Amino acid sequence: EAQVTQNPRYLITVTGKKLTVTCSQNMNHEYMSWYRQDPGLGLRQIYYSMNVEVTDKGDVPEGYKVSRKEKRNFPLILESPSPNQTSLYFCASSLRGGEAFFGQGTRLTVV
Amino acid sequence: GESVGLHLPTLSVQEGDNSIINCAYSNSASDYFIWYKQESGKGPQFIIDIRSNMDKRQGQRVTVLLNKTVKHLSLQIAATQPGDSAVYFCAENKRTGANNLFFGTGTRLTVIP
Numbered sequence: 001e002a003q004v005t006q007n008p009r010y011l012i013t014v015t016g017k018k019l020t021v022t023c024s025q026n027m028n029h030e031y032m033s034w035y036r037q038d039p040g041l042g043l044r045q046i047y048y049s050m051n052v053e054v055t056d057k058g059d060v061p062e063g064y065k066v067s068r069k070e071k072r073n074f075p076l077i078l079e080s081p082s083p084n085q086t087s088l089y090f091c092a093s094s095l096r097g098g099e100a101f102f103g104q105g106t107r108l109t110v111v
Numbered sequence: 112g113e114s115v116g117l118h119l120p121t122l123s124v125q126e127g128d129n130s131i132i133n134c135a136y137s138n139s140a141s142d143y144f145i146w147y148k149q150e151s152g153k154g155p156q157f158i159i160d161i162r163s164n165m166d167k168r169q170g171q172r173v174t175v176l177l178n179k180t181v182k183h184l185s186l187q188i189a190a191t192q193p194g195d196s197a198v199y200f201c202a203e204n205k206r207t208g209a210n211n212l213f214f215g216t217g218t219r220l221t222v223i224p
Contacts, residue, residue, distance in 0.1 A: 004154075033211075042200060042216040043155070058211065090154050099145050100212060102154035 002027045006091050006103035013081055013110055021076045021106050023091030029101075031094045032074040033058065034066065036087040037105075043090065049074055050096070081110040123221045130188040132218045134201035137182060141203040145212065146175060146186045149198045158186070158199075188220075196222045 004025045013019050025032065033048035035058075045058030049068040063085055065077040074093075078085060086109050092100040124130045136144070142163040147155035161168045161175045161184075168175050174187040184201050198219050202212040 035214075040216060043202075043212075043214040045211060045213070048211060059213075097143065099157045099160050100155075101157070102147075104154050105152075 002101070004091055004093050004101050004103040006089070006106050008106060009104065010107050011109070013108070015082055015110055016080050019078050019081060019108075021078075021089060021091075021108070023074045023076065023103060024072050025074075025091075025093040025101070026072065027093060027095075027101065028071065029093035030071070030096050031100075032068065033092050033100070034064070034074070034076045035090045035092065036060065036085075037090060038087050046076070046089075078108075081108075083110050086110050120216070121219045121221070123223055124191050126193060126222050126224050127190055130186075130191045130195070130220060130222075132186045132188075132199050132201075132220065134184040134186075134215055135182060136184060136201075136203050138203060138205065138213075139179070139182060141205065143204040144175070144177060144184050145202045146173075146184075147200045147202060147214075148195075149200065149217070151197075155200060191220075191222050193222045193224055196220055 007022045030051050034046040035043040037043045044060045046064050047066040049055045055066050089106045091103040094100040145160040146158040148158050149155045159170045159173050159175050161177050166177050172189045176185045198217040200214050200217045202214045205211040205213050
C-alpha cells in the first residue's frame with residue numbers, strides 16, 4: 001500500500017529536549033516536505049526537499065532542521081523545542097509537479 | 112499576507128444538496144491548484160487538482176472551477192453525503208515545477224442528515 005508514515009503519532013516533551021519526528025514514504029517520490037497545522041492558520045510549510053541531499057526552507061523554518069540522506073526518509077529535527085512549536089505536524093511526499101500525499105500527522109506538545 | 116483564502120470558514124448543507132466551497136488566491140503566477148479534504152484526526156487527503164491551462168475539471172461527484180481573471184477557485188460537491196463532512200483546503204503551488212504548496216485556512220463543511 002502506498003503511504004507516508006510518520007512516527008511518533010503523539011509526543012509530549014519538555015522545553016529544550018532534542019527530538020526527531022521520522023517520515024518515510026514507499027512511493028519513490030522525489031519531493032518531500034513538512035508542514036505544521038495550527039488552529040486558524042491552516043497548514044504552513046516548514047521545509048521541503050526536492051531530492052536526496054537537496055533541502056530548502058519553507059515559510060516557517062525557524063527552530064527546525066531536516067535531512068534527506070535517502071530518498072524515502074525525511075526526518076524533522078527540533079534541536080531545542082519550545083512551547084510555540086506545539087502543533088500538529090504533517091509530512092508529505094509527491095512526484096515533481098503532482099499532488100502531495102500526506103502522513104497521518106504527529107501531535108507534538110512542548111511543555 | 113496569505114495568498115490563498117476562503118470566503119466562508121464554515122458551511123452547512125442538507126444531505127443530498129450540492130455544496131460549493133470557494134477560495135481566492137492572489138499569486139497570478141501559480142499554475143497548479145489542489146483541493147484537499149481533512150477528516151478529524153487524519154492527514155489531508157487529495158480530492159482533485161487543476162492546472163492553470165484549464166478552467167474546469169470533473170471527478171467523481173466533485174468539480175473544480177478555476178477563474179484566473181478574478182483569481183478564484185471553487186470546489187463543487189454534488190449530492191453531498193454525511194461522509195463529506197470535513198475541513199476542505201485549497202492549495203496553490205508557489206514555484207513552478209515544485210510542490211511548495213501554500214494552503215488556505217480551510218472551510219469546515221457540515222452535512223445535515
